[in-house]
Amino acid sequence: MTDIKKYILTxxxxxxxxxxxxxxxxxxxxxxxxLGYALGGTLPTHLDNKIRHINSFNPGFNFTVAxxxxxxxxxxxxxxxxxxxxxxxxxxxxxxxxxxIEVVRGDESLDGIFNGNVRIKTAQRRITLPVQASYSxxxxxxxxxxxxxxxxxxxxxxGWAYDGYLRExxxxxxxxxxxxEPGERGDFDFDANMRHMQWGIDVGADYQFHRRWxxxxxxxxxxxxxxxxxxxxxxxxxxxxxTLGILYxxx
Amino acid sequence: xxxxYTYKYLSIVVAAIVMALSSTxxxxxxxxxxxxxxxxxxxxxxxxxxxxxxxxxxxxxxxTDTAIVIIVRGNADVTSLSPVFTLSPGATIAPASGSTHDFxxxxxxxxxxSQDKHWTRRYSVSIVPTTHTVSDTVRYDFEHFELETANQxxxxxxxxxxxxxxxxxxxxxxxxxxxxxxxxxxxxxxxxPLLDGYDGAAVCLRTSDTGPxxxxxxxxxxxxxxxxxxxxxxxxMSDHLHAxxxxxxxxxxxxxxxxxxxxxxxATVQDFYGKPITGRTDSADVYAVFYRNHDAAGAxxxxxxxxxxxxxxxxxxxNLGYVxxxxxxxxxxxxxxxxxxIDEQLxxxxxYSLAIVFSSSRRGGDFVGAIGSRLCIDKVRVICSHEE
Numbered sequence: 001m002t003d004i005k006k007y008i009l010t011x012x013x014x015x016x017x018x019x020x021x022x023x024x025x026x027x028x029x030x031x032x033x034x035l036g037y038a039l040g041g042t043l044p045t046h047l048d049n050k051i052r053h054i055n056s057f058n059p060g061f062n063f064t065v066a067x068x069x070x071x072x073x074x075x076x077x078x079x080x081x082x083x084x085x086x087x088x089x090x091x092x093x094x095x096x097x098x099x100x101i102e103v104v105r106g107d108e109s110l111d112g113i114f115n116g117n118v119r120i121k122t123a124q125r126r127i128t129l130p131v132q133a134s135y136s137x138x139x140x141x142x143x144x145x146x147x148x149x150x151x152x153x154x155x156x157x158x159g160w161a162y163d164g165y166l167r168e169x170x171x172x173x174x175x176x177x178x179x180x181e182p183g184e185r186g187d188f189d190f191d192a193n194m195r196h197m198q199w200g201i202d203v204g205a206d207y208q209f210h211r212r213w214x215x216x217x218x219x220x221x222x223x224x225x226x227x228x229x230x231x232x233x234x235x236x237x238x239x240x241x242x243t244l245g246i247l248y249x250x251x
Numbered sequence: 252x253x254x255x256y257t258y259k260y261l262s263i264v265v266a267a268i269v270m271a272l273s274s275t276x277x278x279x280x281x282x283x284x285x286x287x288x289x290x291x292x293x294x295x296x297x298x299x300x301x302x303x304x305x306x307x308x309x310x311x312x313x314x315t316d317t318a319i320v321i322i323v324r325g326n327a328d329v330t331s332l333s334p335v336f337t338l339s340p341g342a343t344i345a346p347a348s349g350s351t352h353d354f355x356x357x358x359x360x361x362x363x364x365s366q367d368k369h370w371t372r373r374y375s376v377s378i379v380p381t382t383h384t385v386s387d388t389v390r391y392d393f394e395h396f397e398l399e400t401a402n403q404x405x406x407x408x409x410x411x412x413x414x415x416x417x418x419x420x421x422x423x424x425x426x427x428x429x430x431x432x433x434x435x436x437x438x439x440x441x442x443x444p445l446l447d448g449y450d451g452a453a454v455c456l457r458t459s460d461t462g463p464x465x466x467x468x469x470x471x472x473x474x475x476x477x478x479x480x481x482x483x484x485x486x487x488m489s490d491h492l493h494a495x496x497x498x499x500x501x502x503x504x505x506x507x508x509x510x511x512x513x514x515x516x517x518a519t520v521q522d523f524y525g526k527p528i529t530g531r532t533d534s535a536d537v538y539a540v541f542y543r544n545h546d547a548a549g550a551x552x553x554x555x556x557x558x559x560x561x562x563x564x565x566x567x568x569x570n571l572g573y574v575x576x577x578x579x580x581x582x583x584x585x586x587x588x589x590x591x592x593i594d595e596q597l598x599x600x601x602x603y604s605l606a607i608v609f610s611s612s613r614r615g616g617d618f619v620g621a622i623g624s625r626l627c628i629d630k631v632r633v634i635c636s637h638e639e
Contacts, residue, residue, distance in 0.1 A: 049279055098283070106464075107463070108463055110430055113284065165485070172285065173401075174315045174426065176430060176487065177490075179489040182469075184468075184489045186488075
């Protein structure tokens with residue numbers, strides 16, 4: 001948790017600095033801080049019917065803290081930017097059929113067609129810088145749209161195939177049973193294959209229900225993908241996050 | 252390649268989210284893609300007269316095996332038989348299960364096709380009338396070896412049969428090593444040929460490092476092994492001591508077990524956790540076990556890694572015991588020590604099995620041993636007594 005505190009402090013400092021700038025240079029700058037809960041994931045091109053059942057799904061601890069600022073260009077339009085810290089994790093347990101898997105350890109790997117259960121865990125921490133155009137519909141409503149750059153400071157993607165069997169290489173390869181304990185199951189770890197830099201499209205809306213307080217919704221769609229570009233997946237997976245939260249406006 | 256797998260895993264996450272947010276199902280279940288014969292059964296009118304053991308009428312087929320051999324009595328008529336197969340789910344077989352064929356001219360070929368029609372496997376089924384021949388000496392010279400046919404990744408051995416054809420009596424755990432060390436070259440495997448042995452080629456067993464997978468699984472080494480029997484790779488990960496199925500039916504009474512070996516222990520014995528054990532020298536295993544291959548209830552018995560020297564089915568053991576380190580070819584000659592009398596009728600009916608086991612680290616089954624321990628074997632003989 002100390003890490004989180006450190007980040008919040010950094011964001012508050014950033015906001016304070018922005019306030020300082022506002023006081024002296026940019027009198028018209030509007031600054032707010034935000035706290036949101038994210039429902040994150042990746043947008044599929046189609047749902048894979050080889051995933052037969054989701055045994056359990058724990059979306060984990062996903063929230064965003066942000067300090068953001070708008071610089072009005074005229075009555076309606078403004079430039080909106082900020083710094084966001086996004087924390088996310090997930091734990092999925094599923095039953096699969098005819099599923100291509102690869103279990104990896106060091107330089108060694110074992111791949112094939114798996115029938116059984118697959119557990120997947122992810123965790124990530126991302127700092128994002130959005131640059132958006134914002135349009136005020138009214139005093140209360142503001143729509144935003146633009147691009148974001150993201151930096152993953154911590155990313156993990158790991159899990160194991162268990163209680164099933166692997167056909168080595170192809171469905172007619174050797175049948176290898178997998179149990180549930182470490183050593184009997186097939187572990188995988190793709191931490192090293194995830195991208196650090198991400199970028200994409202970001203749209204949002206703010207609703208000011210109080211002079212200081214408001215609510216916001218945000219949808220970010222990663223165009224860079226989650227994994228490094230030397231991974232030539234036919235269907236590129238792109239991360240899609242929806243965030244809902246509250247904001248507090250300093251001015 | 253890895254991207255595709257990563258994508259695969261990710262799509263589970265996606266599915267989870269979609270299914271959590273909506274109540275959509277998982278789409279239509281995909282067809283099965285496997286094409287295995289799982290069991291073969293031969294129904295005959297009088298099984299007692301047809302098979303040496305009634306359990307021989309049904310055989311479980313390993314996933315790695317496509318050459319099925321059913322042994323029947325020497326006088327059995329094999330010109331009109333209808334083997335019945337059970338297949339992996341959804342698969343189909345041609346010619347049909349239960350169709351009648353003449354097996355007297357050699358194997359009959361069957362093709363199994365997966366439910367999704369994308370995969371096929373060709374099986375040969377041989378039904379072999381086998382006469383109980385009494386041999387004085389069974390010879391194993393390790394001259395016949397080849398890279399396994401499916402992937403050409405490691406060596407397998409064949410024994411020369413009396414009629415000049417090759418048998419598959421010998422097995423190794425090389426297939427299991429491949430699970431943990433997919434990058435290994437054929438000569439990196441624990442069991443390899445040695446071209447310049449005592450007499451022609453020999454076989455070399457080396458205790459080998461199992462790499463990062465092995466370390467993760469607390470299976471840090473693989474002893475080189477060679478044994479009469481079969482290796483069931485299906486349970487190599489989940490239940491490794493049961494992957495080594497020791498023993499083949501043997502119809503002569505073995506008296507002595509002889510051969511030539513060299514043994515060089517590896518530098519440092521390590522424990523289960525990979526920690527060095529100081530002051531210990533690794534030891535090898537060279538032994539033969541003769542046992543009853545059916546229990547009192549008539550069920551088939553094979554011996555495994557956890558009972559090959561302790562089973563109550565054992566009738567006789569010939570164990571070299573301490574394998575003295577030596578770099579020059581050294582002969583051994585060990586007598587079978589019998590615990591009970593041989594039932595000649597049972598012997599003739601293939602009711603006994605012989606397991607010969609070589610291992611470069613005696614405690615390899617517990618993943619204790621010295622990496623680099625090297626046991627080479629050549630010119631093995633099982634000397635049998637004449638039938639009275």
